[in-house]
Amino acid sequence: MKKFLNELEAGNMLSSYGIPMAKSIACKTIDEALKEASKLKFPLVMKILSPDIQHKTDAGCVILNVKNIEELEKSFIIIINNAKEYDNNAKIDGILMQEMAPKGLEVIIGMKRDPQFGPVVMVGMGGIYVEVFKDVSLRLIPVKSYDVEEMIKETKLYKIIQGARGIKYDMECLVNVILRLSKMVEKQSEIQEIDINPFFLYGEGKGGKGVDALIKI
């Protein structure tokens, strides 16, 4: 039976392979949340931690820009209620509190196993409309840096990274993240699918940060 890592586990796994992810802490109760919140910088993003809810935004289980302790307490309750309403049988591991990463260029970085070709890596314009725009490209794993550069160039992302709107984004960071993901998949043969969406890519030399990740094993 295939299953999903929860977002915290997924984020930790990606971080351990050098993929920058937003700092997150999980908590099971409101008390725990209030205590742990001191280790993070407000504003925060709060999300449900459940292996059964993949599209958290649709389920009303993501609250952005939580500015203080009072808002944190309220958000905790709202998210738990929405999760139950969305799927009463969903297993709930708790709530994830995540430092709100400054917004960057939204990129999706993914991986899946093709029945004929084995593992492939994907990159493209991220966000909630990825399936609508379908502006993604793929390569077979393992990839070399040239392959990664080529695959980025195949998407419209590339022109934006090159400064189509005046700001140049950190191409080098994106290339490295994809190379690391490829390495990770080579080592972790049990991973079936990965989505990092969105990965916020920042200005040239400023890196980037994954804020949401899904790993299916």
Place this chain on the structure above:
Amino acid sequence: MNNHLDSLFNPENIAVVGASNNPLKAGYVIIQNLINIGYPKKIFPINIKEEYVSGIKSYESLCDIEDKVEMVVLIMPAGAIFDVMKDIENRMERRNDIKIIVCAAADFAETKNPEGIERQNYLMEISKRYGIRVVGPNCIGVIDNVNRVDTTFVETLLPKESRGKKGGISFISQSGAVAASLLMIGASQPAPISFNKFISIGNMADIDFIDLLEYFGNDVDTKVIGLYLEGYPDGRKLINTMANITVKKPIVVLKVGRSEKGASAASSHTGSLAGSDTVYDSAFKQYGVTRVDTIQELMDTLQAFDSLKLPDDGNVFILSQAGGPGIYCTDSVSDYDNLEMPVIGDSTKEKLKEIVPAMSSICKPEGYADITAAADVRHHVESLRIVMDDSNVSSVILITVVPTFLPQKELAEGLIELLDHEGYKDKKTVFINIMSGNYVWECRKSIEDRGIYTFTTPDLAVKALSNMVRYTNYLKRKRGK
């Protein structure tokens, strides 16, 4: 299992089970095609009723043939397979000479019914026991224009003198009907397409893409490999095989199944976006395989790779004798990121101005010249020479829409003189568009007879050029390391 693929393309003597004197039957056409291509060794028709088939002595059974038989073509009704395989078994016990079976007959496992599957299993069981390699079942057969073998039952109306004319293109088709169409289309060009080897692999019960790709990859006569592909069970193996070849020679693939629906139930974005065809497409890009979308693009690209010099880069000059088609071509060029219209040297511009008709427009825009309908043969040839001599130009698209006052025979001769005799076709890549239709057929034919492929319309030339440039860039990267 031993390889035997040399015997597939150059068999010593061929027996055709199901050979016929009835012109409506495939068993008739196979014998005719073998005769017409001038197969230099012996043909043995097998037919229980006839004494002669197409004037060649016929045999009742494979067991009756005294000479060596390396290839057996099966075109009898599929139900007879059990008897035929028993004959083959007998012969192998006594003579052990058969190396290849080309099972053109249909109604085997492709029907997915138990009888068909059983027939194919029996064919394979006996063949494997004796180390015989099998092509098909359900295929149109094999052509080798070097060794003059043609076991297909396709009639293309190709004139006899054009049969057995070898080129550098070797082709593998998963569909018999597409294979047949390609042969027919190929025969209906100004100069018929010259395949080197051509094979339809049908059900792939034994010989499949991998065997043939490896064989063509190592075949010195094969300059470019073409594929019609529907799917292959082990995509990784296919792409690894291709990757070993594309560093040596180009592979052009018409892969169908693009419209296949993605896995809509996929749980991740990646799962739903990375459908099987998308993965094929990416794998081709990653390993330098040229994918084409249409039969026309397939034919153009294969012939461009076979007959034209590989361009050094994407710098292409458009030399047109007419405004409209020139702009049409410019639009096409701008559709491709890997193509560029270069700025040529001032001295080149001066030289052009000196020789072309007064109304001509030179380098407006850069990388473009319109020498107008006033251009005579010398204007065409000399402006082409001047542009090709410029160091910023890697390829030239020459467009001319022939008016009644431009003599076509002289035009062809002038271009042949420059490109072939003076060797300009080996210096740079030239895409010739002499427009259009039947009116210019002979002119194109005489140029193509010199091994210089010509294009029907400029957009098709641009497509082929872009495919070639992508391959050039792949090689540069591979060899740069």
